[in-house]
Amino acid sequence: xxxxxxTMLVRLRERRPLIxxxxxxxxxxxxxxxxxxxxxxxxxAKALEEVEEVARQVDGLVLNIGTxxxxxxxxxxxxxxxxxxxxIPIVLxxxxxxxxxxxTQATHELLAQVxxxxxxxxxxxxxxxxxxxxxxxxxxxxGEDPRExxxxxxxxxxxxxxxxxMTGPEDRISDGQRLVVLRRGHPAMGAITGSGxxxxxxxxxxxxxxxxxxxxxxxxxxxxFSLAGEKAAAHSRGQGSFTAELLDALAALTPEELVPLEAExxxxxx
Amino acid sequence: xxxxxxTMLVRLRERRPLIxxxxxxxxxxxxxxxxxxxxxxxxxAKALEEVEEVARQVDGLVLNIGTxxxxxxxxxxxxxxxxxxxxIPIVLxxxxxxxxxxxTQATHELLAQVxxxxxxxxxxxxxxxxxxxxxxxxxxxxGEDPRExxxxxxxxxxxxxxxxxMTGPEDRISDGQRLVVLRRGHPAMGAITGSGxxxxxxxxxxxxxxxxxxxxxxxxxxxxFSLAGEKAAAHSRGQGSFTAELLDALAALTPEELVPLEAExxxxxx
Amino acid sequence: xxxxxxTMLVRLRERRPLIxxxxxxxxxxxxxxxxxxxxxxxxxAKALEEVEEVARQVDGLVLNIGTxxxxxxxxxxxxxxxxxxxxIPIVLxxxxxxxxxxxTQATHELLAQVxxxxxxxxxxxxxxxxxxxxxxxxxxxxGEDPRExxxxxxxxxxxxxxxxxMTGPEDRISDGQRLVVLRRGHPAMGAITGSGxxxxxxxxxxxxxxxxxxxxxxxxxxxxFSLAGEKAAAHSRGQGSFTAELLDALAALTPEELVPLEAExxxxxx
Numbered sequence: 001x002x003x004x005x006x007t008m009l010v011r012l013r014e015r016r017p018l019i020x021x022x023x024x025x026x027x028x029x030x031x032x033x034x035x036x037x038x039x040x041x042x043x044x045a046k047a048l049e050e051v052e053e054v055a056r057q058v059d060g061l062v063l064n065i066g067t068x069x070x071x072x073x074x075x076x077x078x079x080x081x082x083x084x085x086x087x088i089p090i091v092l093x094x095x096x097x098x099x100x101x102x103x104t105q106a107t108h109e110l111l112a113q114v115x116x117x118x119x120x121x122x123x124x125x126x127x128x129x130x131x132x133x134x135x136x137x138x139x140x141x142x143g144e145d146p147r148e149x150x151x152x153x154x155x156x157x158x159x160x161x162x163x164x165x166m167t168g169p170e171d172r173i174s175d176g177q178r179l180v181v182l183r184r185g186h187p188a189m190g191a192i193t194g195s196g197x198x199x200x201x202x203x204x205x206x207x208x209x210x211x212x213x214x215x216x217x218x219x220x221x222x223x224x225f226s227l228a229g230e231k232a233a234a235h236s237r238g239q240g241s242f243t244a245e246l247l248d249a250l251a252a253l254t255p256e257e258l259v260p261l262e263a264e265x266x267x268x269x270x
Numbered sequence: 271x272x273x274x275x276x277t278m279l280v281r282l283r284e285r286r287p288l289i290x291x292x293x294x295x296x297x298x299x300x301x302x303x304x305x306x307x308x309x310x311x312x313x314x315a316k317a318l319e320e321v322e323e324v325a326r327q328v329d330g331l332v333l334n335i336g337t338x339x340x341x342x343x344x345x346x347x348x349x350x351x352x353x354x355x356x357x358i359p360i361v362l363x364x365x366x367x368x369x370x371x372x373x374t375q376a377t378h379e380l381l382a383q384v385x386x387x388x389x390x391x392x393x394x395x396x397x398x399x400x401x402x403x404x405x406x407x408x409x410x411x412x413g414e415d416p417r418e419x420x421x422x423x424x425x426x427x428x429x430x431x432x433x434x435x436m437t438g439p440e441d442r443i444s445d446g447q448r449l450v451v452l453r454r455g456h457p458a459m460g461a462i463t464g465s466g467x468x469x470x471x472x473x474x475x476x477x478x479x480x481x482x483x484x485x486x487x488x489x490x491x492x493x494x495f496s497l498a499g500e501k502a503a504a505h506s507r508g509q510g511s512f513t514a515e516l517l518d519a520l521a522a523l524t525p526e527e528l529v530p531l532e533a534e535x536x537x538x539x540x
Numbered sequence: 541x542x543x544x545x546x547t548m549l550v551r552l553r554e555r556r557p558l559i560x561x562x563x564x565x566x567x568x569x570x571x572x573x574x575x576x577x578x579x580x581x582x583x584x585a586k587a588l589e590e591v592e593e594v595a596r597q598v599d600g601l602v603l604n605i606g607t608x609x610x611x612x613x614x615x616x617x618x619x620x621x622x623x624x625x626x627x628i629p630i631v632l633x634x635x636x637x638x639x640x641x642x643x644t645q646a647t648h649e650l651l652a653q654v655x656x657x658x659x660x661x662x663x664x665x666x667x668x669x670x671x672x673x674x675x676x677x678x679x680x681x682x683g684e685d686p687r688e689x690x691x692x693x694x695x696x697x698x699x700x701x702x703x704x705x706m707t708g709p710e711d712r713i714s715d716g717q718r719l720v721v722l723r724r725g726h727p728a729m730g731a732i733t734g735s736g737x738x739x740x741x742x743x744x745x746x747x748x749x750x751x752x753x754x755x756x757x758x759x760x761x762x763x764x765f766s767l768a769g770e771k772a773a774a775h776s777r778g779q780g781s782f783t784a785e786l787l788d789a790l791a792a793l794t795p796e797e798l799v800p801l802e803a804e805x806x807x808x809x810x
Contacts, residue, residue: 025568026584028295028337032463037509042463043366049338050370057369067568097584097598136646191791193572193582197597224381239577240787247510251461298565300609302733307779312733313636314566317609318639327639521731526609 005220006255007260008210013039015060020083021201022046022076025068025094025232027194028244031201034184037251038221040205046072051079054254056086060208063110065103066095067231073106089207091213092116093200098128111160117214118163118207119156123149130156146170152181153270163207163214165200167253171222175215178267182219184226184235192243199225202250215267223249223261227254275532276525278480287329287478290353291471292303292346294336294365297320297464298534300331300513304468307521308491309351310475316342321349324357330478333380334467336365341375347375350384357486362386363470381430386486388433388477389426390470393419396436400426416440420504424540425451433477434483437469441492445485448537452489454496456503462513469495472520486538493531498523545651545802546795548750553579555750557599559741560623562586562616563685564606564635567734568782571602571741578761580745585759586612591619596626600748600780603650604737606635608759613646629747630756632656633740636751638668649810651700657754658698658703658747660740663689666706670696686710694810703747703754707739711762718807722759722783724766739765742790755807763801768793 017040017229021029028044035042048071055061060192061083063076083090087183092114093108110116121129123144130152149172157164158176166172171182189195193258199222206221207214236242287310293301299312310532315324318341325331331353333346353360362384364377377399380386391399400422411534421443428446429433436442438460441452459465469492476491477484498519506512557580563571568584575582585594588611595601601623604615623630632654634647647669650656661669663684670692689712697704698716706712711722729735734769739762746761747754768790776782 012494024584024587025565026572026582027296027569029297029463033510033513035354036461036463042296043369043371044294045336045366046295047372048336049340050338053370053372067584068590070589085625096585098581100585102590102592102593116425118641177533180581191576193569194574198746238782238785238788239791243573244510244514244784245508248508252510268662296566299567299569301731303564303780303783306733312566313639314564314607315636315640316565316607316679317642319610320608320642323640325644437628514780515778518778519780521779 003213005215005223005258008082008220009039009196009224009253009258010253012206014183015209016041017205018043019060019062019208020045020054020058020079020210021062022072022079022123023062023064023197026066027197031197033247034198034250035205037247038205040208042231046075047051048075048078051071051075052082054235055082055088059092061088061123061203061206062200063090063116064095064196064200065095065106065160068103068106076110077113080110084114087211089117089211090114091118091200091204091207093197094119094121094125094129097121097125114167114268116162118165118203118218120165120167121162121166121219122196123166124157127152138240150179164217165218165222167222171218171226173222178215178269180219180224180264180265180267181196182222184223184261186229188233188242205215219265223265224253224258225250227257227261228240232267252266272488273483275493275528278490279309279494279523279525279528280323282476284497285479286311287475288473289330289332289478290315290324290328290348291332292311292321292342293322293332293334293467296336297467299336300464301467303517304471304520305475307517308453308472308475310478314349318345318348322352325349325352325358325480328401329358330474331358331360332363332470332474333360333386334365336467338373338376343379345383346380350380351493354384355461357481359387359481361388361390361470361474361477363467364391364395364399364419365467367391367395386432388435388473388488389430390435390473391435392466392498393436393438394424395528396434397422404425420449433488435488435492441496443485443489443492446508448485448539450489450535452492452496452536453502454493454531456499458501458506458512461509489535493535494498494523494528497527521533543753543756545763545798548760549579549764549793549795549798552746552749555749556581557600557745558583559600559744559748560598560619560764561602562591562612563602563604563737565735566606567737569736570677570734573740573787574741574790575745577787578745578794579744580748586615588615591615592622595619595622597627601628601630601658602633602740602744604740605632605646606737608757609648611718613635613649616650617653620650622652624727627721629751630654631658631740631744631747632663633670633737634659634661637665648784651729655659656702656704658743659700660707660743662707663706663708664683664728666696667692668705690719703758705743705758707736707762711766713759714764718755718809720759720805720807722762722766722805724763724801725771727771728773728776728782729779731779759805763805764793764798765790767797767801777790785790
C-alpha cells in the first residue's frame with residue numbers, strides 16, 4: 001500500500017521547497033517552470049564561485065548532464081558535496097550517459113564523489129549504467145524485456161545505494177529493497193524535448209519535501225507528472241503546445257486526483 | 271499627471287530600438303520574445319570579445335545576473351562601460367542579490383563601474399540593496415509595509431542616481447525626486463519563471479526609446495506589462511501557457527488601452 | 541520539376557536522423573523541439589571535450605553562431621572537421637554575421653576550415669557574406685531588388701561550393717548551378733525570435749536524411765517549414781503563442797499537404 005500521494009502533494013505545496021538546478025542549456029527554462037508547477041521554487045546557479053553557497057541554502061539539488069562541460073562537472077561536484085554535507089537530497093539525471101566519454105566519466109565521478117539520493121534516467125541510460133553495454137543493447141534489442149528492466153533498476157539502486165527511477169512507457173522505481181512499477185503517462189510525453197528533465201525536476205521537488213521517504217517521494221512525483229501528462233494529452237493541440245499544456249496540468253493537479261493512483265500502485269519487496 | 275503612455279507606445283514601435291541583453295540562461299528565449307512583443311528588437315551577445323562592439327551599436331543594454339559567472343561579470347562591465355560612454359541607457363536586474371557573495375559583489379561592482387540608468391528588482395532584492403539585511407528582513411517580515419518600501423525605493427534611487435523600480439503586487443518607481451506607485455498586474459505573473467526578467471526587458475525597450483525621460487519610460491513600460499498581465503490572466507489556460515499568453519497580450523496591446531492608466535497614475539514629489 | 545517532397549517527408553520520418561546542434565543560448569530549446577517536429581532527433585553538446593565524439597555519431601550537424609564565444613568557435617571547428625571527415629552534412633547559420641568582428645571572423649574560419657554543406661541566413665547575412673558591405677547596404681536600401689538577391693545567393697553558393705539558402709519573405713536556394721525561389725510562409729514568422737534558427741534546424745533534419753540531394757532537401761525543408769508557418773498563422777492566438785503553434789503545425793504536417801508545393805516550385809538552371 002502506497003502512502004497518501006494526495007496528502008503529500010498538499011504538504012509539498014505548503015513547504016514549497018527551494019531547488020537548485022545545475023542543468024543543461026535546453027531545459028533551463030522549462031525545468032524552472034516545472035519546478036514551480038510541481039509546487040516548489042527553482043534557483044539556477046552554475047558558477048563554481050557560488051554553487052556551494054547556493055546548494056547549502058536550498059532543499060534539493062538537481063545535477064543534469066545534458067550539455068556538460070568540464071567546468072560544469074567541477075561545479076556539480078562542489079555543489080553536490082556541499083548539499084551532501086547538509087543532508088540535502090540530490091537528484092542526478094545522467095542525460096546521454098554512454099554517448100561520450102565526458103558524460104560517462106562525469107557520471108561515474110558524480111556517483112562516487114557526490115552519492116546522489118536519486119538517479120533518474122531513461123531505459124537506455126539506466127540500463128547502460130546498471131549493466132554495461134551488453135545489457136543495454138539487450139534492453140533495446142530484445143523488445144525491452146520487463147524482467148530485465150526490473151533487474152537493472154534494482155541492481156543499480158543496490159550498487160549506488162540510491163533510489164533509481166528508470167522512466168519510459170513504464171516507470172520503474174527501486175531503492176534496492178523494493179520495486180514499484182508505474183503504468184501511467186502518455187506517449188506524447190516522449191515526443192517533446194525535455195520531458196525526462198522535467199520529470200527529474202518534479203522528482204527533486206518531491207524528494208526535497210520528503211527527504212525521509214525518498215522511494216515514495218519519487219513514486220509520488222512520477223505519478224503526479226504522469227497524470228499531468230495524461231490530462232494534457234487528452235486535450236492537446238499538438239507537439240509544440242504540449243510542453244505548456246503539461247505544465248498547465250501539473251500546476252492544476254488537485255490532491256483528490258491522485259487518490260485513484262494510490263490504490264493502483266504497489267511495491268514489490270525483493 | 272503622467273505623460274501619454276499611448277503616444278509613447280506608438281513612438282516606441284516606430285523607433286523599434288535595438289536592445290543588447292547579457293542575461294541569465296533561464297530567460298534568454300522569453301526575454302528576447304518579450305523585447306519583440308514590447309516593440310523593440312533583441313540581440314543577445316555575451317563574449318568579452320564582442321560585447322563592447324555590440325553595446326556601442328544598440329539603443330539599450332540589459333544586465334541580468336540570474337546565472338552569473340565571473341566571466342559574465344567582466345563582459346557586463348565591458349559592455350556597460352561601452353554603453354555608458356555612448357549615453358545608451360542601461361538596465362540592471364540584480365536577480366538573487368544577497369543570495370551569494372558572487373551576486374552581491376558583482377552588483378556592487380556594476381553599480382560603481384557601470385552606473386546603470388535603471389535598476390529593476392523585486393521587493394527583496396531592491397530592499398536588501400537599499401537598506402541592508404535588516405531592512406529587507408523587515409520588508410519580508412513586517413507584512414511588506416508600504417511606507418518602508420516607498421522609502422527604500424527612493425533611497426536607492428538617490429544613492430545610485432538611477433531610476434529604481436521595485437516590482438511586485440505593487441510597483442514602485444522613483445528617480446529620487448519623484449515616486450510613482452502602480453497598482454496593476456495580476457498574481458499569475460508571479461507564478462511563472464522569468465516574469466521579473468521579462469519586465470526588465472520591457473523597461474529596457476521603453477527607456478531605449480525615451481532616454482530623456484527614464485522615470486516615465488520605466489513607468490510606462492511597467493504599466494504596459496502589467497496591463498498585458500491582466501489581460502492574459504483573464505483568459506489564461508494555466509501556469510504553463512501563461513508565459514505565451516502574456517507575450518500575446520503585450521504584443522497585441524493597443525495605444526488606446528493605455529489611456530485609462532494615464533489618468534490613474536500620479537507621481538508624488540518628494 | 542521538383543522531387544516528391546511528400547515522399548521525402550515520409551522517408552525522413554522513417555529515418556529519424558540524429559542532429560547535433562552547437563547553437564545559441566536563445567534557441568536551444570525551440571530548435572531541439574523544431575528538430576523533433578521536423579521528424580529528426582536532436583542532441584545538444586558543446587564542450588570541446590565531447591563534440592568530435594558526438595559529431596561522428598550523428599547524421600547532421602548545425603553550427604549556429606548567435607551567441608558566440610571563442611571557446612564555442614573552437615568546438616564548432618572540431619565538431620565540423622569530425623563531421624566533414626565522416627561525410628556528415630553540416631549546416632551553418634551565420635547569425636549576426638557582420639555585426640561584430642568575432643562573428644565575421646568566426647564565419648570565415650568555419651567556411652574555410654569546416655566547409656559547410658549548407659549555409660542558411662537572412663537577406664542581410666547572406667547578402668553581406670556574398671558581396672561585402674556595399675552589396676548588402678544595396679540589398680537593404682534598394683527595396684530588396686530580387687535580381688540582386690538572386691545573384692548574391694548564387695554567387696555565395698559558387699564561391700563556397702555549398703548550398704546557400706537566403707530566407708525571408710521569399711526564400712532563395714542555390715547550389716551555384718541551379719536556383720529555386722520559394723514564395724511561401726507568413727510574416728508572423730518574422731515577428732518571433734528564432735524562426736530563422738528553427739528553419740536551420742529543419743534544413744539540417746532534411747539534409748541529414750538526404751545527404752545526396754542537398755539542394756532539394758534544403759528546398760523541401762523550407763517548403764515544409766513555410767507551409768507550417770502558414771497553417772500556424774491561420775489560427776494563431778498571437779505573437780507569444782505562435783512559436784508553439786508553428787511547432788504544432790510542423791509536427792502535424794502530412795505528406796499529402798506538400799503535394800501542391802511540388803507543382804509550384806521550379807528550379808532555374810543558371
